[in-house]
Amino acid sequence: MNLKQLSEILGLSQTTVSRALNGYPEVNEDTRLRVQAAAAKHGYRPNSRAKGLATGRSMxxxxxxxxxxxxxxxxxxxxxxxxxxxxxxxxxxxxxxxxxxxxxxxxxxxxxxxxxxxxxxxxxxxxxxxxxxxxxxxxxxxxxxxxxxxxxxxxxxxxxxxNNKSSFLRATRFLIDLGHRRIALINGLEDMDFAQRRRDGYLEALHEAGLSPDPELMRSAEMTEVYGHHETRDMLRLDDPPTAILTASMISAIGVRRALNEAGLKMGKDVSVIAHDDDLSYLKNGQDVPIFTATRSSVxxxxxxxxxxxxxxxxxxxxxxxxxxxxxxxxxxxxxxxxxxxx
Amino acid sequence: MNLKQLSEILGLSQTTVSRALNGYPEVNEDTRLRVQAAAAKHGYRPNSRAKGLATGRSMxxxxxxxxxxxxxxxxxxxxxxxxxxxxxxxxxxxxxxxxxxxxxxxxxxxxxxxxxxxxxxxxxxxxxxxxxxxxxxxxxxxxxxxxxxxxxxxxxxxxxxxNNKSSFLRATRFLIDLGHRRIALINGLEDMDFAQRRRDGYLEALHEAGLSPDPELMRSAEMTEVYGHHETRDMLRLDDPPTAILTASMISAIGVRRALNEAGLKMGKDVSVIAHDDDLSYLKNGQDVPIFTATRSSVxxxxxxxxxxxxxxxxxxxxxxxxxxxxxxxxxxxxxxxxxxxx
DNA sequence: TGCGTTATCCAAAGCGCTTTGAAAATGAGT
DNA sequence: ACTCATTTTCAAAGCGCTTTGGATAACGCA
The missing domain is CATH 3.40.50.2300 (Response regulator)
Incomplete structure (x- = not known):
């Protein structure tokens, strides 16, 4: 069913039918209703390609x-x-x-x-x-x-x-205020702009507190569970392992948690963790009390x-x-x- | 830049240009090359709406x-x-x-x-x-x-x-073979067809082994981490808690693991867990040895x-x-x- | 040279819609 | 009743492409 057929059924011109359907004022309200009824009845739907061609917009x-x-x-x-x-x-x-x-x-x-x-x-x-x-x-x-x-x-x-920088700045400060000095960053890929900014925030907070960054505690890769786990396990083997970890996503934070558990460490006690939480629908950060302390922003x-x-x-x-x-x-x-x- | 303009530049008809570009045989190979070169040079791209209108396909x-x-x-x-x-x-x-x-x-x-x-x-x-x-x-x-x-x-x-039924049938059998008798199913929403089939597989395996299903061990909801955690915690409080849990996704399995950890239980020892693994790119099931025993199929x-x-x-x-x-x-x-x- | 083939190219119609410019119908005012 | 303004409707052009049905040019051959 196209415009031509519909207009023939109605005994009107295509112009009028088109206008009636698109809410133009120059058409009698009675005819508009008639047209709308007929369109509904016959299941007429304007072809979007044709419409796009005519209007120059594709919607x-x-x-x-x-x-x-x-x-x-x-x-x-x-x-x-x-x-x-x-x-x-x-x-x-x-x-x-x-x-x-x-x-x-x-x-x-x-x-x-x-x-x-x-x-x-x-x-x-x-x-x-x-x-x-x-x-x-x-x-x-x-x-x-x-x-x-x-x-x-x-x-x-x-x-x-x-505001990725400010998020990670605040999160890092929060850890520093809790007395942490060995704070690790498990970041996303640092050619990504957001990761860079988070890193900046992290570094600024360290700097404020007079802490010098340790390259061993700064990791960067794609934000998977496996990666969070791998980097955490690796850092826990250091002579002077981190007491706190900032991580770029809930997914990698789960990997961090897994590594801590494997090492027999208690999260929130032996090692603190802060994650960035995108508030994903299938991965809520707990129900009442958040599982992870987190910087949260709904994607x-x-x-x-x-x-x-x-x-x-x-x-x-x-x-x-x-x-x-x-x-x-x-x-x-x-x-x-x-x-x-x-x- | 549209077809008309391009054809004028080339001094050819629209027909020829169109045919040259679409690989029709009735055009001289020299002209075809000329046309292609001009198209590339001027960045001509056929309007997909117009093309769709003419061909009746939208691609x-x-x-x-x-x-x-x-x-x-x-x-x-x-x-x-x-x-x-x-x-x-x-x-x-x-x-x-x-x-x-x-x-x-x-x-x-x-x-x-x-x-x-x-x-x-x-x-x-x-x-x-x-x-x-x-x-x-x-x-x-x-x-x-x-x-x-x-x-x-x-x-x-x-x-x-x-084959969801067969997957869960095999997974359940596997647990039964390991000596488990109290096997829980943390399923997806059971109005979903896949969840229904998984349930069927689970029940069939129980039946084969002469085990009668316990409604307390069969849970169903949306497959989130929080839900996996919640249901597991709930079941662990039963007088006769499960020794094994089948769960519908890696995400909910992570919740299961969290609940087990909180209860001080060791996964794979105190309680066995099998998950369905869709092989998601950001949630690989470990690197070498899988974290979870799983029914795996790449979505x-x-x-x-x-x-x-x-x-x-x-x-x-x-x-x-x-x-x-x-x-x-x-x-x-x-x-x-x-x-x-x-x- | 003339004629049939084939290779190459073209003009124009058509896809289904919107929109312009004009005509017809209606109504108001005198 | 007649004019003018307004409302309502319409025919036709145009959006950018493909494709049909020809036309023209080139070629081979008698």
Whole structure:
């Protein structure tokens, strides 16, 4: 059932039917009702490709899944971020499109998505330091928003980010206040911008307290459970092992916990742990009392906000750049306590 | 840059340019090269909406994210499944589209996706028992594939599924062979088809061994860490607590482990645990020796296969129904051991 | 030279919608 | 009754591509 057929059934022109359905004022309210009834009855749905061709808008937002060939890793926050965004998109009549791209073709993927007219806007996830893609998107003139920021990129762009530096600064201070001096950082990959900022926060807190950073206590890799476990076990073997560990995600924190248990150490007593908690739906940080002391910021909420900001941008391409910095909560759970007395 | 402009630059007709670019034989190889060079030079990319309109195909596959209003849960396997599928899609020139729909409007979401011409095929995820959506899609005549199956639906349809029953049957047998008699099942939501089948496998193994199921040892809810923890703690308080626990996912198994640790029990010694492992990229089951004894089946691989099967279906709508049943591996890790001697 | 083939290219129709510019119908005002 | 303004409807163009049905050029061969 297409517009032509529907209009023939109704004995009206396509123009009138189209206008009736799209809420234009220049159509009699009676005919509008008639048209709407007929559309519903016959299950008419305007073809979105044709509509897109005619209007020049696709009503689709694009995301790219970087499927790196080296590390076949899907970011665990992906699902929640997307779920948050998807909800807002559908509120505004947008759909969501994904393209897969490996590291080498990622720029091409963005370009293709927009220049083919497949999407009206793009969400850029997981920016690295000096993120090249931001300039690419800027030059292309596509409306986009970055989830995160990129140190070293000086063109202006819309972004939404957690204040990673301040989160880790506060978390580290918290540990220092508890008397910890040997504080480890199990960070994400440090070419990622967020990881860099967390590291900065951590280092600043150490510096404030007159503590000098120990490279042995600073680890960086992809945020998996296995990695959290591996690095913790490794550090526990040091002559002067950490009494506290900051870790970049709940997933890796679980690995940390596993390593502590294996070593017969009690988390929150022998070793304190603070994790960053993205508030994932399938991995809540306990129910009443948090399991881990954590810096918490809902990535789902970030997805919602990113979607809204992008839709705004699409509506008003000339608006000044919008940015949004979210402060993470520091929630205290059972995984932290005063530094043990070793002497 | 559109086709018209490009053809004017080249001094050729749109027809020829289009054919040259799409590999039709009726164009001189020299001109083809000329055209391709010009297209590359000017960054010409055919508008996918226009192309879709003209061809009647959108080259997009649709997925629906069911954002249930009750439980705001994103399935943790989502990311990996999608990553697997996305890769295959892009190999075949397809994009991937998501729509969000709450429980009430989910049927409408599928209908809209296809009848608007937005997608050429649909992936149905997480089927329940007696899944209504399957009949809806069948009646609509849209090519689709189900990830999972649905007991009680007797129309034929394409699906790919893990042999959940056999997995849990084997896992339960394995525990019985180790001398366990009090075996608990911490299952997913049992209106989900996969959970039902796992339950069947579990019950069958008990039955074979002449054990009668104890309702106190059979739990069912959404597969979160908190839930695994909660149910385990609850069961450990029973007069006759379980000596072994089967659990539906690695995530809930982590909760199980946490509860065991809190109770001062040693996993694999005091209580054995078997988990179902979807082989998620961010949650590998250990590196060398698996942490958990597990029934393992890569959901990413399932995503790849689903994508391929769906693309086949779109190509050949009249082919007989295709189904694919994957057997999970039973990998033995450190979380299982002989039943403790309580007497 | 003329004619049939084949290789190469083209004009125009059509995909299903929106939107412009104009016509027809209605109503108000005198 | 007639004019003018307003409301309501319409025909047709256009969005950017593919594809049908020809046209033209090139070629081989008698």
């Amino acid at each position: 689709v937002i694009g995301h790219v899944i970087p499927s790196s060939s080296q590390h076949e890793m899907v970011n665990p926050i992906f699902g929640d971020f997307v779920a948050g965004a998807a909800r807002k998109y559908s509120d505004h009549g947008y759909d969501m499109m994904f393209t897969n791209a490996d590291d080498t073709s990622i720029e091409e993927a963005y370009r293709s998505l927009f220049q083919r007219g497949a999407v009206d806007g793009i969400v850029l996830q997981g920016p690295k330091v000096n993120e090249h893609r931001i300039e690419v998107l800027t030059r292309m003139g596509v409306p986009f928003i970055v989830h995160g920021r990129s140190t070293g990129v000086d063109v202006p762009y819309d972004w939404i980010d957690v 789902r909420r970030a997805g919602e906000m990113a979607a809204e900001m992008l839709i705004e941008r699409i509506k008003s391409p000339e608006d000044p750049v919008k940015t949004r910095l979210l402060e993470a909560e520091l929630v205290v759970g059972g995984s932290t306590g005063p530094a043990p007395d070793r002497f | 997009v596959i649709g997925h629906v994210i069911p954002s249930s209003s009750q439980h705001e849960m994103v399935n943790p396997i989502f990311g990996d499944f999608v990553a697997g599928a996305a890769r295959k899609y892009s190999d075949h020139g397809y994009d991937m589209m998501f729509t969000n729909a709450d429980d009430t409007s989910i049927e409408e979401a599928y209908r809209s996706l296809f009848q608007r011409g937005a997608v050429d095929g649909i992936v149905l995820q997480g089927p329940k028992v007696n899944e209504h959506r399957i009949e809806v899609l069948t009646r609509m005549g849209v090519p689709f594939i189900v990830h999972g199956r649905s007991t009680g639906v007797d129309v034929p349809y394409d699906w790919i599924d893990v 990413r691989r399932a995503g790849e296969m689903a994508a391929e099967m769906l693309i086949e279906r779109i190509k050949s709508p009249e082919d007989p129904v295709k189904t694919r049943l994957l057997e999970a591996e039973l990998v033995v890790g450190g979380s299982t051991g002989p039943a403790p001697d309580r007497f």
